[in-house]
Amino acid sequence: MDDSYIPIQDRKQHPTLWFDDGNIVLTTNISRFRVHRGLLSMNSPVFADMLSMPQPDRIEDGYEGLPVVEISDNDADFTHLLRFFYDHRYYQGGTETTFEKVSGLLRMSTKYQVDDLRTEIIAHLSLAYPSTLEHYMKAVDPDTQLPLFPPFHGQHFAVVHLARETDASILLPAALWRSMCMTTPGILEGTVDSNGTRHMLPPGDIRICMLTKSQIYKKLVRMESMLTKKGRLGCVRQQQNGGSGVAPCTEIATSSVINHFASPGLELVDDNDMFAEMKAFEKWRHLVCHVCRHAADSTLSSHRTRWWSALPLFFGLPEWNNSQNASN
Incomplete structure (x- = not known):
């Protein structure tokens, strides 16, 4: 024995x-x-x-x-399941709980085929790891209070692990994206929460996040540069100057972008989230005329929509509809 x-x-x-x-x-x-x-x-x-x-x-x-x-x-996981069996109020989707309870119940509901509970938990986690750009923008808004669980360092990595373990494929694109938006040392070495637990991505996901981070940074720089040229033909300030020469708003925007990426002593932290913010763009957006600002906003919105549609493909995952079907 x-x-x-x-x-x-x-x-x-x-x-x-x-x-x-x-x-x-x-x-x-x-x-x-x-x-x-x-x-x-x-x-x-x-x-x-x-x-x-x-x-x-x-x-x-x-x-x-x-x-x-x-x-x-x-x-602990099995205890959560039994407590739910005896009182379904023990877990209620849409109300704040703990990650231990959510993760334990998702593992157990998957194994023991408690389908309604599994579906409800995945929907609950989708508040922070959604499948639509509209809900993602709400989730990453610092003023949004999600009734999920108290946030902790490394939670994106933990959710990736959980989604892989339980075949909750619909959570993976946003969870991997948010993991990829962590700093390079965080991705490679993991992150320690307040209890001293180190959370790390699976090795294969570390690799895909690092490769994606490199590609996304190139997209970021190209987009920051491209936005400076939007609206120049209808620039109000250029028309006020007789319509000749370089559009003043283009000069303002270009100068801001150059200063953002090339300022001496500027520490560039690679935790960029192109869906949540464009740091160089935000520096000049309020300085240009309304025509240039509207043209840049429209261009960025259009590109973000296309990026979100392709988000699963960044990580080698099935398209959104297929991920939804797999999770169910």
């Missing part, structure tokens, strides 16, 4: 999930639960199949005269 094996009688009896009228004992490597076969079967087709097999009249290896089923799942 494995030296780490703990006899059933030595495992911790759960303080609330131990019912005197329960008719089956479930055990993890830490806890014992005395629960009800009917409730398990009603909530999960996996349990229904598992418990449909005939039980012997005499139980040699039971506990207190009851059949015992040993569960290989993580003790």
